[in-house]
Amino acid sequence: MTVLWDAWRRAGIADIAERVVAGERIDDASAQRLLACGETSPVGALADLVSRRKNGLRGSFLVNRYLNYSNICLLSCRFCAFYRREGQPGSFLYSVEEMADQAFESWRSGAVEVHCVGGLHPKLPFSYYRDLVSAIKERCPGMMIKAFTAVEIRHMARRIARRPIPEVLEDLAGSGLDSLTGGGAEIFDAEVRDEICRGKETAEEWLEVHRIWHRLGKKSTATMLFGHVETPAHRVDHLRRLRELQDETGGFCGFVPFAFEPANTKLSHLRRASAMDTLRTVAVSRIYLDNIDHITSYWISSGLSLGQIALSFGADDLHGTIEEERIFHMAGSKTPVGQTANALAAAIRESGREPVARDTYYRIHPVIGPPQETVGVGA
Template identity: 45%
Template sequence: MTPQPRLSSVATTRIERAGIDDIAVKVHAGERLSYDDGVRLFNTPDLTAVGALANLVRERLHGDVTYFNRNIHINATNVCEASCIFCSFARLEEGMAAAYTMSVDEAVGRIDALKDAFITEVHIVNGLHPGLPFSYYTDLLKALKKARPDLHIKGFTAVEMHYYAEKYGMTYEQVITALRDAGLESMPGGGAEIFHDRARKKLCHDKVDADGWLEVHRVAHGLGMRTNCTMLFGSIEKLDERVDHLVRLRELQDESLAAKALDPSLGSFQTFIPLKFHNENNRLAGIAAPTGHDALRTLAVSRLMLDNIPHIKSYWIMLGMQIAQVSLSYGASDLDGTVREERIYHMAGARTPQSLTRTELIQLIRSAGRIPVERDTHYNVVAEA
């Protein structure tokens, strides 16, 4: 039997001194943490104490294993009629500086260029383009699938799904089914931002609200699709609004897992990804970017609160490679992938490279004392590195 991970005596002392030993008792017992526990974890000064608890859960679930995959990002258009104030990627109209929309052939060309490279996934996220027909998206999926049937297509945030439903007069179920029939296999978690009304109204008043975002994922899970979920942190939200966000994701996952227990073909959340706010080239440029300390704490509290979501991803593109590496001891068990052609966060000032090689990712993981495991989108092991 594999021995259960334990806290070191130093960690136990720090947890006691931080006054969170009652939370540690719950974590040891595998009990659910409350909303109030989450708020306390965000406010406890000792990050190391919180991190040690998150690491305990991470090692209980995954040992030293750290997952990554080989993927490419395609952002087919950045034309978007929404006006999220944290966004540096979108352009309101075609013809504006840096606005672009790929033709289907151009998008296929991106993956054709990688035909000799081993990748397993294409990740597609787009702006809310007011002038494209719905067939643009189904044609895009069909063409990508025809060019590379071996690639798993993960794409279209709940924000996009909701926009298509409203724009083309379809239900969420009709949108998801049509995209799935064209080749879509799973959904990313983007667009969740912060669910709490106060912050959401300021950040992104004209895109889907929290209930709509959750409903799209509820419908996708009901159609058997696995999805991811996210939270944008470090802009104007309060710490208790982050906890509210995590609790709402946990509640939906409870529902989806209960349904899945009766019908294993249904979907659920696979991975939670905290997305760090970047403060360049957007209307929140006056706000300081979140610190590494805040990023590590957010990952750690997420691991502790989201007891029903298997994976916490440290998205190195946004966090930076050093924080992503350290986060492997603060609750994170996934580093995303090689990621080619990332645009959304680089337009917001991310200084990270636009891609990493498999060797670089493996080195990053190994030198943190963890075991790199290459996965596909559904966490099937592709290769132990």
């Protein structure tokens, strides 16, 4: 510990480290100082200490499948390379049966979760979303369904079904939806949203959807898209709003910060967040969000090598196998579109953690569905 204290003193963060080591919550000003710290390693060491206290040496990953039902969208967020208008080349829409078939293939090869999002389609009826969830649940017994951002939920409720959000969420939960996704949060600050995703739901509206979902006894994850036009103060403001809602509901099971991928977007002139910035953001998220159990290192955004390093900077989870990621890759991401379970387990082990396969709620997952060949954590 003496070496660590020396490092924290040299980096000018010993006063913050004292509070963190004592198990106290840090304030916004301290979080901003950590984000601005010129030395990343001492911030990472502090976050690693918090992470080990919460989760020991466990490093989790998920055998999952990403499925996008459609990229047709009413909005045109400036950071997004995924959306298309109806009829535009490259637009797609899968039927419920096609989606269920794809989910079934993954379930057969051992996926424990399907993760499903799309654009804000102007015409799909609410029954499509409900049928999508129930069809996957029926074809893939035991597989957890994590689907729809808060933005999609509000779109379904306000523009499509014209029904109150609680009713829409109850319907989807009744059809078998296990978790909302954390997407659509971006950065909560109103001015930043106006610049990068004008017309999208406000922070309050995003948070309200998750609040209602949590009150139904359900879990979700939260995300933050950083590294575009926001300032460090905006990142901390984002974390503060999540921490406040988590104090209220306790419904977030994990937090996933990921860096903006500028290529092919209307913000392509921006530089991608550096590795150090990414690591500091993961670390500060771990330290600040003392009421969220798990911090996920999103290898799809960072690449597996940096994602692996983040496991020593506060993250305790390496997300999932994914199989086929589209949203980041349409924005020019050079990372693979998927990983094998064994590759994730090996990366976790190499980082000094013990690989553990988990489910959507970050629980060590029970064996479900057909015999699984891919989730062995020792290979």
